[in-house]
Amino acid sequence: MSELPADVVLMWGLRDASRRGPKPSLTTEDITRAAIELADAEGLAAVSMARVAERLGNSTMALYRHVKSKDELLTLMSDAALEEPSPLPDGVDWRTGLTFWADNVLTTLRQHRWYAEIPISGPPAGPGNLAWFDAALGALADTGLSEEGKVGVVMGLMTYVHGQIRLSVDLAAGFTDNPAAFNQYGAVLKQVVDRRRLPAVARVLDAGVFDPVVTFDESDDQDFDFGLQLYLDGVAGFIERTCS
Amino acid sequence: MSELPADVVLMWGLRDASRRGPKPSLTTEDITRAAIELADAEGLAAVSMARVAERLGNSTMALYRHVKSKDELLTLMSDAALEEPSPLPDGVDWRTGLTFWADNVLTTLRQHRWYAEIPISGPPAGPGNLAWFDAALGALADTGLSEEGKVGVVMGLMTYVHGQIRLSVDLAAGFTDNPAAFNQYGAVLKQVVDRRRLPAVARVLDAGVFDPVVTFDESDDQDFDFGLQLYLDGVAGFIERTCS
DNA sequence: CTAAATAGCGTAGCAGGTACGCAGTACACG
């Protein structure tokens, strides 16, 4: 029927093999991979067209034959960072499945800490995103939820996971930048907080919740799992309510 | 006891009024406000030191007497965007309180669509962040949760809300950039998706969930409330479980 | 009155994204 929009075709490397002209010495995948390696090693800020080209032994401008702009490269990176998801174990209930899935996302994205810095530019369209989307939907297959309900649940879950990743990564970066700010966090707050204006925060401080923040462990999944299980509790209620 | 770290003092404008030298013609607040107006009007990308200075009738470098770097300015903006939260209605239960709070955050941040683009550089320390933190904790005051439990619940909620804001804002931006990509979303997926590799996505497409995406309404709180209520359901279970 | 501290700001350096156009290359077609 209708043709695919040219943007989409070009972007995800579906272009038909045209004949004439020199063989490309580079592919979009090469560029994406090089950019990802760079970002993994030195952070997203180190990813400039020049650095990526250097890493590939090409000139800066050569990249623009394969990638429309730096923004497009970022989008490609963010999709490619999501490698193929591990297949769900067979015959598990939806809750085990989604927990497995979420932990999987977490460990995958922990290896690419720049992931959350890249702005989302549209609905999930790349192959990586779609594969993960499918996996999560698959976990809900036997619940009896409507397709729309499944989409809602999965969207909410993605939002939570992405938010959590972003938070933990940003905090970790802030911590290595300036550990003092974290160690003294409780102490600073105690001096700054006006107990009359912020009574609830004052109570938290009195309880000593922020005193032992000295330890900051990036791989601490405590908080992640806590929020995740709360959300899944909600999903359980929703399923029960909906599928009488 | 111990002094506050100099960074903190300078950053949040707590410096003691020293005497010598010319009167400043600018304050940190002026700069922050000008930057926010600019970002509201033209997006975060338009916020350059030069543009902000121009708006204030000063030279670019004058700003650096009041702000250590552009990053610091961004942090200040992100805190100042959170104006004083509306006080919670009295005598409402925690769930009504948190829903009220979340809707409040949502409407406040909708007015500053650049908010989610600013990287979080540490635990919440600015006056705006703390005020909102306090309000959310206050809503949980009567639940009997431990202080630590309250902090966990509020953290998870903030994560969710921030994630949702980011998603909705980025999507809205993508939509105005390129509405076609959204209108054709369902159609494109139907052509791209390999039904064998992505069976669950295929089922969603068959059910027509993505067909009517033509309408994209940024102020559509449907999805936001859906996920929020799921999370709050989880919190309700947690409270019941914990506080026997 | 003098010196110290501080504000504003001009200059300049450096980095990064990318428009443009040239030159070389490989295949299609005659």
Added chain:
DNA sequence: CGTGTACTGCGTACCTGCTACGCTATTTAG
């Protein structure tokens, strides 16, 4: 087998943006 055509790589150049540095003017402590 030649010739044109479409395509690749890339050098150059421009523009924007952040910010280090140092000069000058201004205020006030002593």
